[in-house]
Amino acid sequence: MTPAAESRGFAGGWLSLPMLAAFALFGTLPLWIERVGLYRYLGVEILIWCIFALGFNLLLGYTGLPSFGHGAYFGIGAYAIGLTQFHLVANLWVGLLAATLAAAAVGGGVALFISHRRGIYFALMTIAFGQMFFFIASKWTSVTGGEDGLLNIQRLPADLGLVAFDLTSNLALSYFVFATFVGVTALLWRLVHSPFGKVLRAIKQNETRMAYLGYRVFVYKWASFTLSCAVAGLAGGLFAMAQNGAYVQVMSLQWSGVVVLMALVGGGLVSFWGPVVGTVIYFVARDLLGAYTESWLLWFGLMFMLVVMFKPEGVAGLGQDAVARLGARRRARAIALQPAAGE
Amino acid sequence: MDLLITLGPHLLNGLALGLLFALVALGFMLIIGVMEVINLAHGSLFALGAYVAVALVTPDGGLRLAALAPYFGLPIPSRFVVALLLAPVLVAGVGMALEVCLRRTYGRDPLYGLLLTFGAALVLEELIRLVWGPTERFLPVPAAITGGITVGGLIYSVYRFFASAFAVAMILLLWLFLQRTRYGALIKAGAHDSEMVRALGVNLPRLRLLVFAFGTALAAVAGIVMAPIWGVRPHVGVDAVVPAFVVIVLGGVGSFWGAVIAGLLVGMVVGITGAFATAWSLVSMYILLIVVVTIRGRGLLGKKSVLER
Numbered sequence: 323m324t325p326a327a328e329s330r331g332f333a334g335g336w337l338s339l340p341m342l343a344a345f346a347l348f349g350t351l352p353l354w355i356e357r358v359g360l361y362r363y364l365g366v367e368i369l370i371w372c373i374f375a376l377g378f379n380l381l382l383g384y385t386g387l388p389s390f391g392h393g394a395y396f397g398i399g400a401y402a403i404g405l406t407q408f409h410l411v412a413n414l415w416v417g418l419l420a421a422t423l424a425a426a427a428v429g430g431g432v433a434l435f436i437s438h439r440r441g442i443y444f445a446l447m448t449i450a451f452g453q454m455f456f457f458i459a460s461k462w463t464s465v466t467g468g469e470d471g472l473l474n475i476q477r478l479p480a481d482l483g484l485v486a487f488d489l490t491s492n493l494a495l496s497y498f499v500f501a502t503f504v505g506v507t508a509l510l511w512r513l514v515h516s517p518f519g520k521v522l523r524a525i526k527q528n529e530t531r532m533a534y535l536g537y538r539v540f541v542y543k544w545a546s547f548t549l550s551c552a553v554a555g556l557a558g559g560l561f562a563m564a565q566n567g568a569y570v571q572v573m574s575l576q577w578s579g580v581v582v583l584m585a586l587v588g589g590g591l592v593s594f595w596g597p598v599v600g601t602v603i604y605f606v607a608r609d610l611l612g613a614y615t616e617s618w619l620l621w622f623g624l625m626f627m628l629v630v631m632f633k634p635e636g637v638a639g640l641g642q643d644a645v646a647r648l649g650a651r652r653r654a655r656a657i658a659l660q661p662a663a664g665e
Numbered sequence: 666m667d668l669l670i671t672l673g674p675h676l677l678n679g680l681a682l683g684l685l686f687a688l689v690a691l692g693f694m695l696i697i698g699v700m701e702v703i704n705l706a707h708g709s710l711f712a713l714g715a716y717v718a719v720a721l722v723t724p725d726g727g728l729r730l731a732a733l734a735p736y737f738g739l740p741i742p743s744r745f746v747v748a749l750l751l752a753p754v755l756v757a758g759v760g761m762a763l764e765v766c767l768r769r770t771y772g773r774d775p776l777y778g779l780l781l782t783f784g785a786a787l788v789l790e791e792l793i794r795l796v797w798g799p800t801e802r803f804l805p806v807p808a809a810i811t812g813g814i815t816v817g818g819l820i821y822s823v824y825r826f827f828a829s830a831f832a833v834a835m836i837l838l839l840w841l842f843l844q845r846t847r848y849g850a851l852i853k854a855g856a857h858d859s860e861m862v863r864a865l866g867v868n869l870p871r872l873r874l875l876v877f878a879f880g881t882a883l884a885a886v887a888g889i890v891m892a893p894i895w896g897v898r899p900h901v902g903v904d905a906v907v908p909a910f911v912v913i914v915l916g917g918v919g920s921f922w923g924a925v926i927a928g929l930l931v932g933m934v935v936g937i938t939g940a941f942a943t944a945w946s947l948v949s950m951y952i953l954l955i956v957v958v959t960i961r962g963r964g965l966l967g968k969k970s971v972l973e974r
Contacts, residue, residue, distance in 0.1 A: 388780075442703050451955075454955075457945075461948065574903075582783065620795065623786075623788035630770070630777055630781045
């Protein structure tokens, strides 16, 4: 039940087939998304939430720690990029760095309080902290704009010294977010296949054993939490750019739950790519079901309940089952053919 | 003395709030104890209780059957009592359906139970929106428990006294039930070691079903009593379930009086903060939680628990 099923891939472990497929699919997204009846901005949104869900899954899928307050760090990233832009300096890179660092700093602080906890206690404490940040963001009107949010966050140009790309169009932003997605995925992929990632998986399986083996479990859990908060903050910063504003809703308990839902429906427990699959399913379901019914979340919630009850490994789990069954059938056929070949 | 007079109403409001938080938290804790499941849908069931009560009290509150016209001819106090008795039973039915779904998660990582109930919370909240719409509803209250009384020159809402008294009565009844009846003993034993209870020949699936129904009914009752104070919105569940988490962790998972003390403490802190900085009253309870849990890892009266695995 650990997302270790994937092979290490090639190019020194930096690349793998599903990764290339994901990159090809998302890289060409702006070219075909409108042809299949969706719209360009949806592609941007999907990629941003993919980054969030992948970072979240470092915690849930790899370390086995359920955080039900991760929307808070996404939101902190969103506010950080806006506040940096308004009060400090109007630079894209500084803004994104601020979003990442602010979420990492707050997440790191929270992790100091909760990293020695497990299971249900851990989940309850993440909810409590998440709600605290949610209320602070919604009440601290002078800084966060309260219920109205931070408005007019600009999509600043991506200045690379020699050339600067204007990101105001959804197309340009789409490519920029894709580039970030590639970077984040490559880093996370490398991380989970490093010795550090192996320790996280072992902690997920049996924390006590790891502690007796001499690993400082607290430090690893702290690092896992902080890193996933940093990724959430980066995604939040991108989201604030995409939305041209930072709003408190993403920090609510419900949105924090939605990222858990994305990671799980796709199969984050058994596959690195599960969260990506889940995010795509979530957004496509929102648009397709949403076109027919106001209460699409009702149907999505029912689907989610069925997944948890019958296939907690999610869509990726279904895929892995199918591959395993296919392999078994091929082996069975090979065995059946052997006597014939021997005659 | 002046300070006490200014704080008086806030402390009393905090007391009423705290008792209701404790009531929600105790239903929540019964379920954690026996099922080892954090029921994230507890708040939605709290909200559902309030909505079903609205349907049973107001003619345009969701039940538009012509055959019910004679029933809605009854005076409001009678309908309110019917709602207070019947709505929790109906909501308990929903809780039992949820428990049947949860059976597949027993014996596995507690994460799955948590996730399943999160899905259920989404479903219930959307169902409420579908049936009753997104706008706020109001639960009419019998005239006998409305209005205000004057004590020492200050006016207090009579309804809050009713709500506090009701919550105290429920908490005491629950305590007696757990201490003095066979089922209470079974529930406590089930929370301690459910496998041993099963080995002793107790019908564990039925015990779990009943405990879930019972916990859900407590949530629904609290939802109804709270409705005239908080209003009835689809989202009201989150406002109730999150303080319940706080109360449980603060009081110590598995401790009855821990939850009651923590509920009162949280209510008081929210009430006092409300007196000085209204906007921040809901943040204060988290700060209280973090301070207490940093000093006492298992909460105020917590014991070593099955949930720490």
